[in-house]
Amino acid sequence: MARTIVRGVERVCVRLSLAVALACSTMLAGCGNPDHAASTSVTEPTLERIRRTGEIALGHRENSIPFSYFDNQQHVVGYAHDISMTIAREVGKELGIPNLRVRLVPITSQTRIPLLLNGTIDLECGTTTNNRSRGRQIAFSTNYFMSGTRFLVRRDSGVHALDDLRGRNVVVAAGTTSEVALRTVNVQKKLGIRVIAARDHGDAFVALEFGKAIAFMSDDAILYGELSKAKVPGDWHVVGEPLTEEVYGCGLRKQDPTFKALADRTIIKMMRSGAMRQLYARWFQAPIPPRGVNLAVPFSAELASLFAAPNDRPLQ
Structure with missing residues (x-):
């Protein structure tokens, strides 16, 4: 796969x-x-x-x-x-x-x-x-x-893997390989994910914080960086097996x-x-x-x- x-x-x-x-x-x-x-x-x-x-x-x-x-x-x-x-x-x-x-x-x-x-x-x-x-x-x-694409979510979201995102909103930075990977697997696995494309990584995390999406998909190193901006970093964590290697x-x-x-x-x-x-x-x-x-x-x-x-x- x-x-x-x-x-x-x-x-x-x-x-x-x-x-x-x-x-x-x-x-x-x-x-x-x-x-x-x-x-x-x-x-x-x-x-x-x-x-x-x-x-x-x-x-x-x-x-x-x-x-x-x-x-x-x-x-x-x-x-x-x-x-x-x-x-x-x-x-x-x-x-x-x-x-x-x-x-x-x-x-x-x-x-x-x-x-x-x-x-x-x-x-x-x-x-x-x-x-x-x-x-x-x-x-x-x-x-x-080197990095791998994963998901940043709230610890209490109940999201642990890709299948947990079926029919839900997921935000990505527009024009990235993460956007392409998510759209591709969404079609292949018929997940029904609604993909939200934000201007950049910062805007994607803002959308996540304000509840417009359940998860933010990006390279895990970028996700750890965005997590550092959170009001309470401990409320968030990075989950899922890498979807792609970068x-x-x-x-x-x-x-x-x-x-x-x-x-x-x-x-x-x-x-x-x-x-x-x-x-x-x-x-x-x-x-x-x-x-x-x-x-x-x-x-x-x-x-x-x-x-x-x-x-x-x-x-x-």
Whole structure:
């Protein structure tokens, strides 16, 4: 069944991602600085464009705790954001630009790929699953995280597994692999789930808290991050066997091997030096802003294997 679901997810994801990219790319072409968007040529190699402009544009999430989000001072922080900034510093060293300007551009699950394709951003490190369908549109760096899709519910909800959600409302972040997976299994198993698509992870958790849905489906690491926002975190827990396995990489434009090689070298160096493991401890095993909650997410054997043998392979 798991393999059937994954194959179904991939087929639907191809259609969904391509449709979103086609619909959004024109609309979003002017996002950020209009002059910048108009002057950017996506056929120009990324490092050459950065050398010419003295600026790198990084896409970031606004609500994806602990990967990439705003803290109480409206500063972008997080595990994936730190990786993104490390790559930006390496770009500055490579090009001999010690004071390289970093322009931070907010993105959502729906806009991240179109903004890469139209040149508004150069790199996106957040919670983007590296899969074959997305790999037809963009390139991925070496992977830096692994997760599985599960459900966040109230402890007193009576929900423990997928079958407990028959005929009920479940919220997801729009444009994510979780949305595709849930819609696919909903049809395959005739569950009658009413799928609610929220703008992003933060909005999805708000819908859950206000009772618009019985469960929030996403990657379990994201769910633990959202749980930290709750008024009483102990009222909530993550349940269910993983519906799909997810692996995250930084998104960048295709046909740009030099920039990809730099991003790959940076991530692999962080893994082999121990810096990536320290980053994990900082964001998943220690108090984090904005409320000083420790997510206490164990360092998995799968992630340890990835750090020991870095790769950019998709799982789906």
